[in-house]
Amino acid sequence: MDFLFTKEQEEFREKVIALLNTAEIQEKRKMIKKANLDSDPREIYRILGEQGLLAPNFPSEFGGLNKTLIEAAILVEEMSNSGIPEALHVLTSLIIGNVILLSATKSQKEKYLPQLADGSKNACILYSEPKHGSDLSSLESRAYNNEDLGTYSIFGRKVYSMKTHISDYGLIAVRTSEKQSKYDGLSLFMVPLNSEGVTISEIPSLSDESLYEVILDGVVVDNTCMIGKENDGWSVINKALSVERTGLDYFVRAKRWFDLIYTREINNIPTESTLIELSRLRCKLDASRYLTYKVINEFNRLGAVDESLSAISKLYASELACEVVWKGHELRGVEACLKDNHGYSELYGSLESAYREAPGLTLSAGTSEMMLETISKLRLTI
Ligand SMILES: Cc1cc2nc3c(=O)[nH]c(=O)nc-3n(C[C@H](O)[C@H](O)[C@H](O)COP(=O)(O)OP(=O)(O)OC[C@H]3O[C@@H](n4cnc5c(N)ncnc54)[C@H](O)[C@@H]3O)c2cc1C
Structure with missing residues (x-):
């Protein structure tokens, strides 16, 4: 891997993990999951916003930490690892926040960014x-x-x-x-x-x-x-689509569902063939994480991403998320189709719910066919 996190980025990750795992946030996480399947994480976002951690890549004058998109991605990864719904945050801070950072006027930045950074407003x-x-x-x-x-x-x-x-x-x-x-x-x-x-x-x-x-x-x-x-608007949409297609929010789901399956299998004395299957998926997850950070790093450096690179990352991560969920069902059969958690970690939801969510990942932010078309158009010409 030609990408390594700096010491400061690792320290940032530790700080985020510590905050996300405080009793206050974990208690709120359990409550919102119990209250509604279509969960509303805004209270948790506001706590992160109060600590100045919700939009690390925004300039400090707009409520951020003057950090980069890498730290913003670390936050998303750790939200997912801690069982906190990250989708609204990705839409608000990562995608729409970046559209505003890249394309809005100064007075628009002054109006919108602080509201998104403190968690008081969200956007779709x-x-x-x-x-x-x-x-x-x-x-x-x-x-x-x-x-x-x-x-x-x-x-x-x-x-x-x-x-x-x-x-x-x-x-x-x-x-x-x-x-x-x-x-x-x-x-x-x-x-x-x-x-x-x-x-x-x-x-x-x-x-x-x-x-x-x-x-x-x-x-x-x-x-x-x-x-x-x-x-x-077309040029603004295109910049926004690159941020939508880093693969990050697809990779974190694939990882969450892998963790769900892995903990269940490891606690049940897996066969050798199961271990091989799990190792294979873990290697693919590593590749997906690498691709995702490669896109984010490029965006960070250049303020734009080669459209075909983000298409590769989005395609790989979304198809991998499906593969992980299908494998979980192959390994557990009918048990994986039951609505309760049935021995799976409460932190990451149920495999049955993942089964219904996974196909949508190959459609949102551009379908797999459209990603393939972009890749073939931009990468396979002589
Ligand atoms: C879970 C989920 C979340 C979403 N969230 C949002 C959101 O927040 N905001 C929003 O605006 N939209 C959202 N969408 C909509 C999503 O962006 C569209 O569904 C997607 O872009 C496909 O458009 P469509 O549904 O109109 O299908 P169509 O564009 O009609 O495509 C139908 C089929 O034809 C294929 N196809 C179309 N054109 C070509 C081509 N040129 N070459 C080859 N195949 C082609 C497609 O791949 C697809 O399989 C979401 C969708 C899902 C499933």
């Missing part, structure tokens, strides 16, 4: 539409510029967004012009989800967590809510 992504998921350049939702008023009116229907019910803002992609090519007429806005004209409804999904539909019926937002330049 509103890109997909009923007819447009893989091909975002064809989006039909529309924002009209009310030039004299300094506002835009947004109309549209967004689907399959995650964590919308506990988000304060939605980063929405909409069309602002039909005159230019379909790639050039898009813009991004941070829409307060409590605005008049926003209707959020649940879309039940296969997994424990629901997805959401958001209808925007003439939602009026201020000009200052636009992130990046008008009609230049």
Whole structure:
């Protein structure tokens, strides 16, 4: 591995582990898991925010620690290792936080980043539409510029967004012009989800967590809510997609589900063939972690990532997460399909629930087919 953590990064990891395993946070973790399968971790995020640990890569003037994306990834890894739901945090601080860091104006940074860093506000992504998921350049939702008023009116229907019910803002992609090519007429806005004209409804999904539909019926937002330049949303989306596709949130699930299976098997005197299977998966997890940190490191150094490298990492991690879960079922048969934990660690959920969640990982943030297309387009040309 040509990537090593520095002494300061290892110390940061130790600090995070100590905080995440305090009685206060672990007690809250158990309570939110008991209360609702579609768990709401915002109280825990606020504790991390109070300690200044929630957005380590943000500049200190915006509530961060002036550290890098590596520390932000360490935090996500350790949240997952400690059983704390990390998905809302990844959306808010890692993906949307980085879009704002890279593409917003100074006054927008001053407005949004401190709220995301202290855990008081969270945000979700509103890109997909009923007819447009893989091909975002064809989006039909529309924002009209009310030039004299300094506002835009947004109309549209967004689907399959995650964590919308506990988000304060939605980063929405909409069309602002039909005159230019379909790639050039898009813009991004941070829409307060409590605005008049926003209707959020649940879309039940296969997994424990629901997805959401958001209808925007003439939602009026201020000009200052636009992130990046008008009609230049495509370049902002592309930067954001690289952060969405580091593979990190897919790798941490694969690792969590591996740990779930591993502890169960090791406590039951595994056969030699089981040990071989587990070793093979562990090697693949190491490879996935390496790929993930390679992408994050590149993003850190250059502020951008080779699209094909992030596609490789996302594809590998999401397919591996499925492989881990299928292997768990092969090893335990019917027992793994039972809804209770049945000897599996309470910390990492149930294998039955993982079975229903895993396939979605090969669709969200770009399907496996789209990742393969990107890789073949950018890597396999002569
Ligand atoms: C768990 C989960 C969470 C999600 N979270 C969010 C979210 O927070 N915000 C959000 O905006 N969206 C979210 N999505 C939506 C997700 O981004 C889309 O489902 C995804 O981009 C695919 O789009 P689609 O569903 O419209 O399928 P389509 O684009 O219609 O694709 C259907 C099938 O055709 C294949 N296909 C399409 N085009 C090509 C091509 N050119 N070449 C080869 N094959 C192709 C696809 O791979 C897929 O198998 C989420 C989805 C899931 C499952």
